[in-house]
Amino acid sequence: xxLQTGGALPSSSLELLLHSSPETKIVMAVIGxxxxxxxxxxxVKWVQFxxxxxxxxxxxxxxxxxxxxxEGYNAMMSLPTSPYTRLFRxxxxxxxxxxxxxxxxxxxxxxxxxxxxxxxxMVLGKEISAERDHLSRYLAALATVGxxxxxxxxxxxxxxxxxxxxxxxxxxxxxxxxxxxxxAEALITTVAGLFAxxxxxxxxxxxxxxxxxxTSELDxxxxxxxxxxxxxxxx
Numbered sequence: 001x002x003l004q005t006g007g008a009l010p011s012s013s014l015e016l017l018l019h020s021s022p023e024t025k026i027v028m029a030v031i032g033x034x035x036x037x038x039x040x041x042x043x044v045k046w047v048q049f050x051x052x053x054x055x056x057x058x059x060x061x062x063x064x065x066x067x068x069x070x071e072g073y074n075a076m077m078s079l080p081t082s083p084y085t086r087l088f089r090x091x092x093x094x095x096x097x098x099x100x101x102x103x104x105x106x107x108x109x110x111x112x113x114x115x116x117x118x119x120x121x122m123v124l125g126k127e128i129s130a131e132r133d134h135l136s137r138y139l140a141a142l143a144t145v146g147x148x149x150x151x152x153x154x155x156x157x158x159x160x161x162x163x164x165x166x167x168x169x170x171x172x173x174x175x176x177x178x179x180x181x182x183x184a185e186a187l188i189t190t191v192a193g194l195f196a197x198x199x200x201x202x203x204x205x206x207x208x209x210x211x212x213x214x215t216s217e218l219d220x221x222x223x224x225x226x227x228x229x230x231x232x233x234x235x
Contacts, residue, residue: 021163027156027189031149035196038145041138042203049210052135055082056217063088069228083131087218090127091225094120095234112234117226124222131218135211139204146201153193160186 059079066072073092076085098116112120164183 021160021185023159023163024156024185024189027152027159028192031152031156031189031192031196034145034149034152035192035199038142038196038200038203041142042199045138045203045207048135049207049214052082052214055080056084056214059084059088069225069232069234083135083214083218084221086131087124087127087222088225091120091124091222091229094123095229099234120226121222124225128215128218128222132211132215135214136208139207139211142200142204142207146197146204149193149197149200150190151193152196153190156189156193157186160189 059076059082062075062079063072066075069092073088076088079085095112098112161183164186
C-alpha cells in the first residue's frame with residue numbers, strides 16, 4: 001500500500017483515497033462506473049414512468065368522453081403511443097380483421113365466435129406481456145448493481161486489509177498509528193459499494209412495483225374492454 005507510517009497521515013477521505021493503493025483505486029473506479037450507470041437508469045426509468053402515467057390519464061380521459069368503442073378508436077389516432085393505446089388498438093385491429101366492417105357500423109351482427117374470443121384474450125395477454133417486458137427493460141441492471149456493489153466493496157476491503165497487514169509485517173510495527181491508515185483505506189471501498197447499491201436497490205423495488213401496477217391496470221382494462229365489446233355486439 002502507498003500510505004507511509006512515517007509521513008503525514010491523511011486528514012480526509014479524499015486524501016485517503018488519493019494516497020490509496022492501486023488495487024483500491026481500481027475497485028473504486030469500477031464501483032464509480034456502476035454507480036453512474038445505476039443513477040442514469042434511475043433517471044431514464046423515472047422519466048419513462050412519468051410519461052406512461054401522463055399518457056394513461058390522457059387515454060382514459062379521451063375514452064371516457066367517447067360514447068362507443070368505435071368513437072374511442074377514432075379518437076385514439078390523435079394520441080401518442082403508450083401501453084394503453086397499443087393494447088386498445090391491438091384489440092380493435094384484431095376484431096376488425098376477423099369481422100371486416102365491425103368498426104365502421106353500429107350493427108350488432110359482428111359478434112365473434114367463442115374460439116375467436118379466446119384468441120382475442122390470447123392476443124391481449126401477449127400484448128400485456130410485451131408491455132411488461134418493455135417497462136422492465138434495464139431493471140435487471142439495477143438489481144445487478146444492488147447485489148454486486150457491496151461485494152465489490154467487500155473485495156476492496158479484503159484487499160486493503162491484506163495490504164495493510166503485509167505492510168505492518170514488513171515494517172515490524174503494530175501500533176495504532178501504523179494500523180489505522182490501512183484499515184481506513186480498506187473500509188473506503190465498503191462505504192462506496194453501499195453508496196452505489198442502496199439507491200439501485202431502492203430504484204429497483206420502486207420501479208418493479210410500478211411495472212406490476214401498470215401491468216395489473218392493463219390486465220383490468222383488457223377485461224373491461226372485452227366487456228365493452230360484448231355490450232356493443234363486437235364479441
